[in-house]
Ligand SMILES: Cc1ncc(C[n+]2csc(CCOP(=O)(O)OP(=O)(O)O)c2C)c(N)n1
């Protein structure tokens with residue numbers, strides 16, 4: 234990754250953060266913390282790695298993403314809208330009655346969303362199933378999956394871990410958003426997961442830990458994970474991302490109670506200013522007197 | 524003016540009081556302590572508060588073990604996960620093993636609101652009603668919540684308490700007595716009986732009764748409180764009017780409407796029934812609670828319309844030959 238590629242990704246990530254803050258801020262409440270912590274990853278995947286076609290969301294050869302921590306849907310919606318999967322003003326319908334953008338990801342409602350999630354722990358099993366189907370059909374490409382650190386408390390995560398390793402699903406690349414927080418506080422105080430890289434390694438996975446806000450480090454880790462698809466070396470991969478919950482959102486970054494926050498237009502505008510991006514959705518609304 | 528109280532605050536302070544008066548209660552949470560609002564309990568009795576993390580199967584399993592070890596566990600999580608995610612653990616390790624586990628499902632039905640369809644339990648009561656001997660209750664106000672929580676603590680056996688966390692208006696006098704399996708008749712009227720479960724639906728049923736009264740259709744309103752054991756005696760004694768409307772914040776399959784339909788079929792045939800609740804073929808959706816209640820037809824105007832149709836239908840049935848009554852099912 235050269236310097237200009239990196240700064241383009243950084244710029245895009247700031248824009249996506251801004252859009253996500255506007256999207257939730259217009260509604261007035263939402264899962265801002267866990268959305269912010271995965272923005273850099275989503276931008277890297279959708280702008281550099283994933284084979285997708287916004288004009289044809291159902292393209293059968295596309296790469297898949299299962300956002301297992303489904304409450305971070307609003308960040309994914311911002312990326313998908315920005316990519317052109319659906320009109321950008323849909324973002325203002327988040328969680329309103331009849332919307333196509335519900336708080337948790339829903340494959341039946343949102344173009345570009347590959348799997349329905351929201352009950353934590355289930356997404357990784359479905360990602361393994363998707364990866365297995367592709368392996369059975371000899372299809373190329375990757376299935377990406379994003380889980381949370383709190384989510385990793387669920388037993389089903391570890392059932393899926395054993396399964397994917399046993400089946401050598403090397404087309405499965407998982408990211409664990411290691412932001413150190415869940416709803417009731419710091420993960421180390423709720424359920425201490427200890428040496429998580431060692432845990433996954435012992436489950437038979439290719440596992441590594443990188444800074445989840447460093448594009449180059451993540452990019453290199455993804456390259457290495459993809460190489461696990463070469464015959465003889467097959468293993469599923471997990472990239473544990475050291476992240477900051479609420480990253481890049483001035484009123485929320487690193488706060489203990491930033492899982493689900495109530496905030497309004499004023500704070501939205503302040504956060505956007507701090508990010509150095511202009512609002513894309515809200516001025517139009519204000520102009521319309523809404 | 525009626526006062527409202529946040530239901531979760533009542534739940535937490537009742538548990539504190541019960542421990543203070545000597546009950547060996549342990550509360551269990553699955554990374555939703557902030558939602559359940561049991562923080563004050565955990566502060567007061569840190570060693571009696573267990574957070575298992577995001578792990579509902581383990582939540583219920585540990586609760587069963589604590590019960591086998593002599594404790595009185597109150598385990599709480601969103602009702603969708605309490606029912607669907609930990610059903611076998613609750614069925615087997617708690618109920619079949621004849622232990623003493625109190626499972627609390629919060630955010631029932633449309634009260635899940637912005638958490639959306641994935642989190643919207645319209646089937647928890649149906650699942651729970653299929654478990655033998657399980658006591659199932661949905662308190663309707665802060666007073667009944669406190670009383671039923673105390674009854675749960677003092678009555679050996681497994682319970683499922685369906686709990687709206689948000690504020691609810693006070694319906695009962697402070698020292699009202701509650702008995703397991705006994706519903707409360709809130710209002711009597713001669714033409715139709717509205718049977719409602721839970722704070723939201725009792726409120727809507729009372730509002731529907733007001734609307735019906737203005738039209739000259741006096742309605743009885745029953746706060747069911749218990750789905751299991753169902754208060755058959757009270758219900759049957761108010762079926763003489765011949766028209767019953769059940770009101771539940773749940774799919775019409777397997778919950779209150781089904782239980783009353785079974786009761787009518789076996790013990791009061793000929794009674795006309797309409798079930799207000801979420802239609803059998805629908806999943807939950809996202810939106811504000813008010814939007815959802817209207818969207819799924821749970822509000823007072825829907826209840827009143829169903830009652831009106833039943834009453835009119837039964838008048839017709841008296842004047843026309845038998846067998847011409849219209850299908851009374853509302854949805
Ligand atoms: C099975 C299940 N249990 C509980 C919840 C409620 N819940 C939503 S998010 C969350 C905490 C998740 O923590 P983490 O995975 O660390 O997410 P992040 O910090 O990335 O937001 C919980 C308990 C849920 N969605 N699913």
Ligand SMILES: [Mg+2]
Nearest residue numbers: 382383412414
């Ligand atoms: Mg986390």
